[in-house]
Amino acid sequence: MDLIVEYILAALLVIGGVFAIVGSFGLLKLPTTMQRLHAPTKATTIGVGSALIASMAYFWFYEDTVSWHELMITLFLFLTAPITANFIAKAQLHLAVKAEDLPPTGVGTQWATFDPEVEAVGPTLIHDREPD
Amino acid sequence: MILNYALDFAFLCFGLGLAMNLYRVFRAPGVPDRILALDTMVINVLALIVLYGVRTGSGVNFEAALLFAMTGFVSTVAYCKFVLRGDIIE
Numbered sequence: 446m447d448l449i450v451e452y453i454l455a456a457l458l459v460i461g462g463v464f465a466i467v468g469s470f471g472l473l474k475l476p477t478t479m480q481r482l483h484a485p486t487k488a489t490t491i492g493v494g495s496a497l498i499a500s501m502a503y504f505w506f507y508e509d510t511v512s513w514h515e516l517m518i519t520l521f522l523f524l525t526a527p528i529t530a531n532f533i534a535k536a537q538l539h540l541a542v543k544a545e546d547l548p549p550t551g552v553g554t555q556w557a558t559f560d561p562e563v564e565a566v567g568p569t570l571i572h573d574r575e576p577d
Numbered sequence: 578m579i580l581n582y583a584l585d586f587a588f589l590c591f592g593l594g595l596a597m598n599l600y601r602v603f604r605a606p607g608v609p610d611r612i613l614a615l616d617t618m619v620i621n622v623l624a625l626i627v628l629y630g631v632r633t634g635s636g637v638n639f640e641a642a643l644l645f646a647m648t649g650f651v652s653t654v655a656y657c658k659f660v661l662r663g664d665i666i667e
Binding site: 451452454455456458459461462463465466468469470472473478481482485489490492493496497499500503504507508510512514515517518521522525528529532533534535536537539540541 | 579583586589590593595598601606607609612614617620621623624631636640642643646653654656657
């Protein structure tokens with residue numbers, strides 16, 4: 446029984462580590478920013494998730510204490526990862542795509558970041574360049 | 578026994594990922610890439626804190642990990658808000 450638990454924990458840790466390193470490597474290797482956005486937000490969340498599950502199971506089986514902090518961290522990460530990904534994608538759209546190239550919004554107003562009603566004082570236009 | 582080796586492997590992987598993210602923070606084609614690399618760094622450090630808690634066998638570090646996750650989320654949103662609107666709290 447102990448051996449089975451130990452193997453499961455080791456497998457979880459190894460899977461988490463592999464996913465984390467693949468996610469960070471994708472951040473370096475993928476060609477455009479939108480593709481680079483894909484790698485860490487998925488893979489690292491799975492990596493951290495399995496590391497947190499391994500930690501929870503470790504404290505359950507070896508220390509005889511149930512710690513709920515890992516579940517809270519996992520919940521928080523899974524709630525916030527899409528929000529940060531959405532924000533970064535919006536920032537990338539705002540910097541790399543011109544206002545007239547964006548599709549129509551379908552409602553009366555403009556895209557929020559290009560709305561002339563509110564004067565934005567953001568940084569200047571940066572186009573999507575290849576990494577050097 | 579094998580758990581120690583797996584823990585070492587996980588430490589190594591997350592540390593290497595952290596180094597790659599640090600490189601991406603310094604050499605990036607645009608601002609969103611740097612923000613993304615910082616966000617990934619926060620997540621990797623979170624995993625390192627949790628793994629350190631497993632290695633030492635103490636649950637003291639989890640509050641730190643939770644606070645770190647919240648700070649990372651808020652800082653990422655603040656960076657993006659600044660890029661989008663030129664202001665954080667309008």
